[in-house]
Amino acid sequence: MYALIALGYTMVYGVLEFINFAHSEIFVLGAFVGVEVLLLLESAGQLATLHPAAILLLVIVTGMVISGLAAMALERIAYRPLMGGPRLVALISAIGASFFLQDALRLFESLWRNTFYLNYPSLEFLDKNIPITTALVIPVKSLLVIITALLTLVGLHIFVNKTKMGTGIRAVAQDPDTASLMGVPVNRVIALTFFVGGALGGLAGVLFGIHYSLVNPYSGFIPGMKAFTAAVLGGIGNIPGAMVGGMLLGLLEAFAASYLSLLTDGAFGAEYKDVVAFLVLILILIFRPKGLLGETVRESKA
Amino acid sequence: MSQPLAVIGLSVYIIASCALAYLFPQSVLAFLLVESSLLLLYYAQVSGRTKIILGATVLLLLLPALGTLNAYYLEIAVQIGIFVALALGLNIVVGFVGLLNLGFVAFFAIGAYLWAIFGSPHANQFIPGGLFPLSPNWFFVFLILSVVVGALTGALLGLPVLRLRGDYLAIVTLGFAEVVRALVNNLDKPVNLTNGPRGIAPIGKPPLFFKPLLEYFGLEIADAALYPMYFYFLVLLIVFLIILVTQRLENSRVGRAWKAIREDEIAAIAMGVPVVRMKLLGFAVGASFASAVGVLFAAKQVFINPESFTFMESIGVLAMVILGGMGSVPGAILGATGVTILNLQLLKGLSLWLNGLRQSGAVLSLPLLGDLPLANLPAQFEPAKYERMVFGLILILMMIFRPQGVLPPKQEPRK
Numbered sequence: 155m156y157a158l159i160a161l162g163y164t165m166v167y168g169v170l171e172f173i174n175f176a177h178s179e180i181f182v183l184g185a186f187v188g189v190e191v192l193l194l195l196e197s198a199g200q201l202a203t204l205h206p207a208a209i210l211l212l213v214i215v216t217g218m219v220i221s222g223l224a225a226m227a228l229e230r231i232a233y234r235p236l237m238g239g240p241r242l243v244a245l246i247s248a249i250g251a252s253f254f255l256q257d258a259l260r261l262f263e264s265l266w267r268n269t270f271y272l273n274y275p276s277l278e279f280l281d282k283n284i285p286i287t288t289a290l291v292i293p294v295k296s297l298l299v300i301i302t303a304l305l306t307l308v309g310l311h312i313f314v315n316k317t318k319m320g321t322g323i324r325a326v327a328q329d330p331d332t333a334s335l336m337g338v339p340v341n342r343v344i345a346l347t348f349f350v351g352g353a354l355g356g357l358a359g360v361l362f363g364i365h366y367s368l369v370n371p372y373s374g375f376i377p378g379m380k381a382f383t384a385a386v387l388g389g390i391g392n393i394p395g396a397m398v399g400g401m402l403l404g405l406l407e408a409f410a411a412s413y414l415s416l417l418t419d420g421a422f423g424a425e426y427k428d429v430v431a432f433l434v435l436i437l438i439l440i441f442r443p444k445g446l447l448g449e450t451v452r453e454s455k456a
Numbered sequence: 457m458s459q460p461l462a463v464i465g466l467s468v469y470i471i472a473s474c475a476l477a478y479l480f481p482q483s484v485l486a487f488l489l490v491e492s493s494l495l496l497l498y499y500a501q502v503s504g505r506t507k508i509i510l511g512a513t514v515l516l517l518l519l520p521a522l523g524t525l526n527a528y529y530l531e532i533a534v535q536i537g538i539f540v541a542l543a544l545g546l547n548i549v550v551g552f553v554g555l556l557n558l559g560f561v562a563f564f565a566i567g568a569y570l571w572a573i574f575g576s577p578h579a580n581q582f583i584p585g586g587l588f589p590l591s592p593n594w595f596f597v598f599l600i601l602s603v604v605v606g607a608l609t610g611a612l613l614g615l616p617v618l619r620l621r622g623d624y625l626a627i628v629t630l631g632f633a634e635v636v637r638a639l640v641n642n643l644d645k646p647v648n649l650t651n652g653p654r655g656i657a658p659i660g661k662p663p664l665f666f667k668p669l670l671e672y673f674g675l676e677i678a679d680a681a682l683y684p685m686y687f688y689f690l691v692l693l694i695v696f697l698i699i700l701v702t703q704r705l706e707n708s709r710v711g712r713a714w715k716a717i718r719e720d721e722i723a724a725i726a727m728g729v730p731v732v733r734m735k736l737l738g739f740a741v742g743a744s745f746a747s748a749v750g751v752l753f754a755a756k757q758v759f760i761n762p763e764s765f766t767f768m769e770s771i772g773v774l775a776m777v778i779l780g781g782m783g784s785v786p787g788a789i790l791g792a793t794g795v796t797i798l799n800l801q802l803l804k805g806l807s808l809w810l811n812g813l814r815q816s817g818a819v820l821s822l823p824l825l826g827d828l829p830l831a832n833l834p835a836q837f838e839p840a841k842y843e844r845m846v847f848g849l850i851l852i853l854m855m856i857f858r859p860q861g862v863l864p865p866k867q868e869p870r871k
Binding site: 231232235236242243244245246247249250251252253254255256257258261375379382383386426428429432433435436439440 | 554556558616617619620624626627628630631632634635638639642767771774775778843844845847848849850851852855856859
């Protein structure tokens with residue numbers, strides 16, 4: 155799960171060396187688009203009649219496209235005018251965008267549905283469990299998340315390393331000025347990167363919504379922070395790194411949630427899993443800022 | 457405008473606005489007019505001494521006098537003061553040193569909890585002896601103590617993270633604030649330090665040491681009426697001290713070193729500026745301001761819980777600094793005042809107004825959409841609930857159109 159969101163951060167960071175603070179809102183937007191599509195299908199009475207795979211595909215694709223477009227719009231409005239300026243300026247603008255989107259989403263949903271806490275309609279085929287042994291049961295939902303994440307990783311890897319646009323992205327990441335001299339349309343590549351990053355965020359959002367079934371405009375903050383931690387853990391700007399980081403962080407948190415109270419005699423319980431995640435972030439940044447699989451972060455002026 | 461004319465004009469404005477506020481004690485607008493007189497004063501072409509005299513009259517005499525009519529005025533003034541102090545603290549970190557600190561509210565929380573735990577009966581739960589709550593006289597001791605604790609935590613956080621680049625630093629401070637909040641939220645066990653999400657109450661107020669003096673002059677004022685006034689002057693004093701310290705620092709060796717780091721870190725190193733030590737100092741000074749105001753905040757609120765110290769507050773303070781102009785003291789004051797008024801008065805006023813319209817069954821005629829009966833507007837549509845949107849917009853628009861802020865720092869030529 156974290157791995158998926160982390161991929162979006164990494165995409166944008168890798169190219170622009172810029173932390174997209176609003177990524178967590180793009181992610182939530184994806185979750186909301188997903189729930190809206192499902193609710194619309196439900197009110198049209200199609201939820202029971204359509205093939206499950208078709209529903210899933212429809213939800214995911216709409217979520218990805220809309221989130222991707224939103225990320226592109228965001229880049230055009232809030233970031234591009236600031237790209238030449240100091241780094242702090244773009245960062246603050248990103249934080250502003252993040253806050254603005256949260257309330258914009260809330261406003262929209264309040265006017266449209268009269269509430270901004272939305273429940274995913276339950277999909278029967280996803281609520282099943284696959285028994286491996288009698289003790290080990292895997293819910294279909296989790297399987298869906300894992301498989302999608304792996305497919306995305308492979309797809310992204312091919313896209314970045316094998317296609318022409320991917321070459322463009324890597325060129326811009328290395329040196330935008332030289333890339334533009336070589337005839338790479340830098341602005342278009344950056345927009346594309348935001349689209350891909352946003353689409354990944356949207357995908358993660360839809361899956362998040364399906365998995366936890368309740369979304370609200372503010373639910374992106376904590377997953378966003380953790381995904382960032384995951385991206386940093388694996389080495390930011392590094393696609394397999396984001397994946398590894400996400401999985402490690404997920405495991406770490408699950409262990410913290412279940413064993414912390416055992417280890418400390420019940421003094422510290424599962425409520426400290428967020429603390430653990432952030433401590434990991436701080437420790438990694440201090441001791442190994444390049445991450446587990448990362449290249450050395452260039453020491454440049456802030 | 458010639459000088460005497462300007463002075464007369466200003467005085468007339470101040471008197472007129474105060475008269476308005478006196479006649480309509482509930483009016484938000486009248487109060488805004490009084491507040492804006494200070495802004496006018498700042499811009500007016502009059503000598504420094506006149507400015508000080510007029511400003512002091514408004515702040516020390518007229519506002520408290522109006523406060524006796526409507527205690528809400530003083531409440532707002534105190535809130536503004538608290539945020540001004542916070543913004544000034546963050547201004548040092550973001551504006552002078554150029555480090556983006558997204559977890560500023562953590563230091564505020566540390567100060568607030570420091571006094572909350574020991575200034576209320578709560579500390580009895582883990583320190584035996586029934587010593588608590590400490591007598592109100594300890595308030596001032598804790599005010600000083602909080603400066604030290606704030607500076608120490610600031611330095612402690614700064615020590616490992618200041619080697620990081622700007623955007624990483626932002627994330628780490630954000631993470632730190634979340635850790636502090638999570639700790640405060642969960643430290644009701646194994647030892648009940650913070651009482652968790654339920655918060656701590658009642659927190660002791662500062663001592664009324666001057667009460668005998670007032671009684672000597674034959675003034676019998678009930679404590680309940682005295683406290684708002686008292687807090688107002690206390691906040692004023694703290695803000696004044698902070699401004700003093702900030703300005704002294706700004707024009708000192710330290711301040712010049714900070715600005716050098718902000719402008720070009722590598723050049724600063726080459727010039728022999730001890731970068732790490734200076735950054736740490738900036739962090740510590742900013743944190744100590746926030747922590748001191750935290751003590752005051754806890755005493756004013758009587759009740760605090762972790763809800764008061766969310767990421768939202770950090771961003772709010774950041775928006776204030778950005779709006780006013782990074783690195784500018786008057787800017788930070790203006791930004792804090794503006795955003796606080798926006799939050800407390802304008803948005804709330806707008807909400808009330810909309811509610812009133814909704815209940816009266818007014819119909820909004822839009823040229824394109826036709827008639828929209830306002831009663832059909834969902835109750836969720838309340839401007840006061842959308843402060844995030846406002847903060848977000850402020851940040852984006854300011855960054856795009858005026859990154860230096862409304863009142864940018866003056867670039868005085870160095871001799």
